[in-house]
Amino acid sequence: xxxVTQSPTHLIKTRGQQATLRCSPISGHTSVYWYQQAxxxxxQFLLWYDEGEERNRGNFPPRFSGRQFPNYSSELNVxxxxxxxxxxxxCASSLVLGSNRDSPSYEQYFGPGTRLTVT
Amino acid sequence: EDKxxxxxxxxxxxxxxxVTLNCSYEVTxxxxxxxxxxxxxxxxxxxxLTSSGIEKKSGRLSSILxxxxxxxxxxxTATQTGDSAVYLCAVEAGANSKLTFGKGITLSVRP
Numbered sequence: 261x262x263x264v265t266q267s268p269t270h271l272i273k274t275r276g277q278q279a280t281l282r283c284s285p286i287s288g289h290t291s292v293y294w295y296q297q298a299x300x301x302x303x304q305f306l307l308w309y310d311e312g313e314e315r316n317r318g319n320f321p322p323r324f325s326g327r328q329f330p331n332y333s334s335e336l337n338v339x340x341x342x343x344x345x346x347x348x349x350x351c352a353s354s355l356v357l358g359s360n361r362d363s364p365s366y367e368q369y370f371g372p373g374t375r376l377t378v379t
Numbered sequence: 380e381d382k383x384x385x386x387x388x389x390x391x392x393x394x395x396x397x398v399t400l401n402c403s404y405e406v407t408x409x410x411x412x413x414x415x416x417x418x419x420x421x422x423x424x425x426x427x428l429t430s431s432g433i434e435k436k437s438g439r440l441s442s443i444l445x446x447x448x449x450x451x452x453x454x455x456t457a458t459q460t461g462d463s464a465v466y467l468c469a470v471e472a473g474a475n476s477k478l479t480f481g482k483g484i485t486l487s488v489r490p
Contacts, residue, residue, distance in 0.1 A: 264421075302469060302482035303422070316477065348420065370421035 262287065262308050264371035272377045273341050281336040281374045285353030291315075292334040293354070293368060294326060298317075298347035309334055341378045350372045381406040383470050385481035396458050399427070400484045401417065402468030403450040411450050412444055415467040422467055446452050458488045 265284045275280050278324055286290050294306040305318040309328035323339040332353075352368035382405045393400055402412065411429045415422035426435045427452060428444035437444050439458075444451045454461055466481040472479065 261419070262412070300482075303417075303469070303476040303480040318477065350421065367424050367427075373420040 264351060266349075266351050266371040266374050269372070270375045270377070272379065273337050274379055275341055275343060276303075277341050279338045279341060279376055281351075281376070282333065282339075283336070283351030283371060284333045286369055288326075289353035289355055290332055291354045292328055292332065294336050295350040295352070296320075296347045297350060298344070298375075302322070305351070307336070314365045321364060325353075328349050338376070340375070343378050346376060346378045348375050381472055381477065381478050381479040383468055383481040385466075385468050385484050387484060389485040389487070391487045391489065392458055392487045394459060394489075396453065398458060398486060400453040400466050400468075400486070401450060402452070402481055404468075404470045404479075405449065406470050406472035406479065408466070408473050409446065410471040410473075412440055413469045413471065413478075414451070414453050415469065417465040417467055418463075425466075430446065453488075453490075457485075460488050460490055462486060463488045 264286055267282045271279055283292055291310040293308050295303050296306055297303045304322060306320055307326050308316040312328050326334055326336040327336045350370050350373045353369045354368045384403050386401045390398060411427055413427050414425040416425055418422045419444050431444055431446040439456045442451060442453045453466060465484055468481045468485045469478050
């Protein structure tokens with residue numbers, strides 16, 4: 261079974277530009293989560309999408325946005341890049357169990373990440 | 380603001396040792412606490428704890444939650460070099476199930 265895939269592996273942008281990161285979940289998973297792992301700050305929750313809708317959002321400014329497509333893959337967009345946006349961006353996917361679609365599943369499977377460098 | 384603090388920040392042990400990793404938290408409307416193991420890039424899920432005093436076990440790893448004292452521990456017995464990784468603790472809290480991660484504990488197991 262193919263795991264979560266992310267592209268690109270590395271991305272180098274300059275300040276003020278926009279970055280687009282992509283994630284394909286495990287087949288059959290409907291939920292996609294995005295995390296930022298910056299040096300010294302640990303893993304921080306960014307966004308949760310399920311069935312095409314944004315279900316939850318972390319404490320990030322609006323220039324961090326995303327979407328989920330009908331095939332459940334997802335994009336993370338970061339506008340007006342700042343130097344401190346340099347980080348590893350991890351995507352994870354999961355099933356949402358049962359009929360409770362209000363709580364995310366924490367048996368999340370993570371992708372290999374995209375390393376974003378802003379210069 | 381929700382806070383998750385892990386200790387120690389890093390740990391070096393020898394194969395066969397037993398280690399205890401700590402996670403304390405201050406959150407509003409606690410729902411669950413999770414442990415992940417991160418090797419290279421991608422974290423892998425270890426345990427989810429919601430009830431106090433109930434130990435979760437998986438092989439040499441075990442974890443327990445104390446909701447009164449607001450902490451959890453992750454124990455690894457008979458450590459192996461393959462246990463070398465960053466161990467992340469996360470707490471789910473609030474009506475919107477927000478996840479807050481600690482900064483992680485870097486464990487190095489020497490042969």
